[in-house]
Amino acid sequence: METFSLIMPVLNEYNNLRLQLPALQAWRAAGHELLVVDGGSSDDSVAIAREHADIVIESRSGRARQMNAGAQRASGDVLLFLHADTRLPPGAERSVPRALADSHCHWGRFDVQLDGEQPMFRVIERMMNLRSRLTSVATGDQAIFVRRASFIAAGGFPDIPLMEDVALSKTLRRISRPLNLQQTVITSSRRWQQHGIVKTLLLMWWLRLLYVLGVSPRRLHQRYYGKSG
Numbered sequence: 001m002e003t004f005s006l007i008m009p010v011l012n013e014y015n016n017l018r019l020q021l022p023a024l025q026a027w028r029a030a031g032h033e034l035l036v037v038d039g040g041s042s043d044d045s046v047a048i049a050r051e052h053a054d055i056v057i058e059s060r061s062g063r064a065r066q067m068n069a070g071a072q073r074a075s076g077d078v079l080l081f082l083h084a085d086t087r088l089p090p091g092a093e094r095s096v097p098r099a100l101a102d103s104h105c106h107w108g109r110f111d112v113q114l115d116g117e118q119p120m121f122r123v124i125e126r127m128m129n130l131r132s133r134l135t136s137v138a139t140g141d142q143a144i145f146v147r148r149a150s151f152i153a154a155g156g157f158p159d160i161p162l163m164e165d166v167a168l169s170k171t172l173r174r175i176s177r178p179l180n181l182q183q184t185v186i187t188s189s190r191r192w193q194q195h196g197i198v199k200t201l202l203l204m205w206w207l208r209l210l211y212v213l214g215v216s217p218r219r220l221h222q223r224y225y226g227k228s229g
Helices: 014-023 025-029 047-053 061-072 092-101 118-136 148-153 163-172 188-194 197-212 217-225
Strands: 004-010 033-038 056-060 078-081 107-114 145-147 176-189
Touching: 004 014, 004 061, 004 092, 014 025, 014 033, 014 047, 014 188, 025 033, 025 092, 033 061, 047 056, 056 061, 056 188, 061 078, 061 163, 078 148, 092 197, 107 118, 118 176, 118 197, 145 148
Parallel strands: 004 033, 004 078, 033 056, 107 176
Antiparallel strands: 078 145, 107 145
16 A cells, blocks of 8 residues: 655644644554745744644745655655644544545545534535546645655756645546545634634635636735735
8 A cells, every 4th residue: 555645834834733643643553754844934933833733844934845845855656735723524534545445546636625614614614625626636625645756757846935835636537537536624713813714705706716817826815914925
């Protein structure tokens, strides 16, 4: 069975890491490895990562840059990129390698569930998962996984401050269709709740349209986060 390297880019994510990293020890027990790539945290992210991860890397900030740095150090056959606020389903350390081995796919992603209780989140989840199936494009909160050789062939994540996951997906779908797992990862709805569900949804659609139209990811990053990339 292929081995997986879980690669987690972080920046001041101590509160998420203290919950997330212990839950990922089942992957290590199953023979996979866990890498945490820190982008210059000022909290205790690095300290807790060193307690629970196989490899801790300190990198310049930037999610794409950090994930590429982790991929360079990873030893697994398959790379799984995981956000600090996204939780993998129980038992995935065994079911996902089997599913990938039984497919002809070179990469894949999970369905996503938002952790908020509002009914609107259930609608958003279905829209996100359907869009991903129809377009063969995944976002980072769907925990993208890819065979190492295909990741290298795709050139890794482009070093852009936003939409790096979309850009990689569009390259990978030329290599193979994705394995669309119905198993769900649970991801944080904190940004939706902080900024308003409808407002955030419209902003994401608008940014994706601008990206398709060729607007610079740096400008999109500034619009999304309110600062330059």
